[in-house]
Amino acid sequence: MIDAAIKTIFVLLYVTVAFIMTRRDIISLISTYATQSFLLACLAGLLYMQERHATLLWLAALILIIKMVLIPSTIRSIQKKMKRDMEFAYVSPTGSLMLSIVIILLSYGALSHLLRELGLGQLFALGAITGVSFTMMGLVVIFSRKLVLTKIIGYLAMEDGVMIFSMFVAELPLIIEALILVDLFMLIILSTILALGMETTIEEVHKRLQVLVGEEK
């Protein structure tokens, strides 16, 4: 029963990341990220029911507070003007989806026999593959989006991948998880301030700073 629920959550998580890769509407992006965080918290909760590690319960609570509530609300409160992100680089949203399918297949092909050798069960192997795939898809989001805000969502998706991997393969101590979350929270605030407005790209910030520094030789 729990296994089936976990597998269902995996599928839903893949759907959320597909949304993150393709959505142009910023509000919808943030909501998708909040949904993904909720699913992660459910995953940690289900794992707790199976493994009975108190750490997982704490992790679920932290995810709910920070990733589902705090981070999305912070981003929402900072961004006022931007409604849509239409700027893509290197790959289009459709291309990103195709690429993510390749990534999942590649991760499965590359890691399945390795994880089998490690003696992991089928569910845990699936969790590890999902974690790696998420991290890679987060990278795709970062380089395929131009706006700072959507790049931040990419970073967060990457962090989710790391978290899923650690939950299923090598459980990190809670304190490290907490630190990662705090780091991410700081990263969002700093990046937002640096971006000097939510419609800005990193390249525009570079140009603005260059005015102060002077021309490159």
Add this chain to the structure above:
Amino acid sequence: MDLFTAGFASMMGGALLRSRVLTLLACLLIAGAAGIFLTENQTITATFYEIVPGLSFAVHIDRLAAFFMLTIAAVSFCVSLYSVEYINQYKHKGLLISLMNIFILSMLLTVAAGNTFSFLFFWELMALSSFFLVMFEYDNDKTRKAGLFYFIMTQLSTLFLFIAFSLLYSYTGTTSMEKIILQEKSTFLFLALFIGFGIKAGIIPFHKWLPYAHPASPSNISALMSGVMIKVAIYGLLRFLLVLPAELWWGLLILGAGTVSALLGVIYALKEHDIKGLLAYHSIENIGIIYMGIGLFVIFSHYNVPALAAMSMAAALFHTLNHALFKSLLFLTAGHVVHTTKTRNIDEMGGLIRQMPYTALLFLIGAMAISGLPPFNGFVSELLLFQALFNASAVHNPIIELVLIICLSLLALTSALAAACFVKAFGMIFLAMPRSAQKTHEASWPMLLGEGLLALACVILGIFSPLYLNSLGYALPNMMFIGGALLFSILFFFLLARANTRYCETWGCGLISQTPRMEYTASGFSEPIVTIFSTIYNPQKHVSKEFFDKSQTLVREGHVEFHLMRFFEEYLYMPIANAAMVIASRIDTLHQKDMGAYIAYVFIAAVILLLWVGWFA
């Protein structure tokens, strides 16, 4: 061990307090301790500080290490004595003292290193401290170029050593010098060691940094770099060669590289007019001679001729000590000459024997020793090498015998050319009339004392070493007799010549007043040799003329440029540098201002890693 610790502590104290006295004390303590080790055949191994398990700073001093430590400490003592007065000419003399102390200490600790980690650490410290010393007169363009060249080459050397030590660790599972014994043959390991140490030793074709860096440094540092630093590379090569299962071709490669370096080193020295450049090229020549001894050791060991192998090794080690002594002496005397004449060009010197007779005498001793003339130390070590080569028939392989005979003849040619080169150097610097208006003066007594001790060592080792070596079974002539006979002959011919000498002005082609420009120059002296070796030098003459008339019959003025080919620079270094530039420019196209591009690179790298993990790992 206590003496060594006290010595290292004094050297460190000297660096921190910028004290010349502490440097001298440290050199004495370490030389004394190393001397005791050599005579008593002791070995010590100790770990000073463990960073993580398996990675520690450790020392391992055996007779081989003690021999090199004695050489470094003895030469450093004389150089430090010389430096007491010499460094007063520099504005930042405190910094110079500190760097010099760190440099000496790093050389000593490299030799004393107990594991490959410590060796590489102190090797790098030696490279960095010597780089700063080369750049000491950084306001000069040539110095900056020399420093950059030296830095790149020395880092390349470290890179090859790093590869070699990594391979060594993968084969033996240990970094400890004491425990490294390799049974399996490894070509890559040997080549990495050969190139890594070869660059630092200045062996051809890795020598190019040497004629740039040595002249650019202050003369006391040149003496240390040329006298002892390049010997640390010899120590490294020997240390690892002795624990590897050597193959015949290793010996042939070392012998070949040594012979080529010896011959080309002296040929390049002959056309050099910069006194410090000339001495730097002679370092290449002498390192070549040492390499010949090491190569012969490997070859004779392969053919199981232990007596000749031991003789070759003795020749290599003794020449290492000898070269450290006479090359430091020559650099120190040349340093005073350069300081007082304010030029390094020997064509602008001349007649200095009148103003600085002691310096001239000391330079002469160094010149005779490096030329391999009896009764000086250079003669004894070269004679040992000649004797080893004369016994080529012991290998019972006609091809190898032929190779050894060719090397023997080339070594003989090298010795003759070295003597010719120092006739030129001594003649142009100290004899005849001054070629430019100079106000020169004799060196101060601490400088002369430092040089004098080195000269005395050259004489004592030349005369008395055969007594010791003969007791080990070698057949060397009685140098006291040879020295006495030579001295008597020289005095006899000098007095005979003086009695029949008529003093008059040289015929000056009808010109009324003669100027120093009409004297025999270094270019004139080396012209026949340049002609003989024109294939190597490949001299190119560019003549441009301007005429008064259109039919080009009346010459208004002309300009002649004379260039000698820099073979290795033009055909080895520049093509490699150009290839590196092309690759760098290709890679440069990947550099973009777009951060997304870099993330995409990370993504591609992650995909490649996944593929590798899945299907190739």
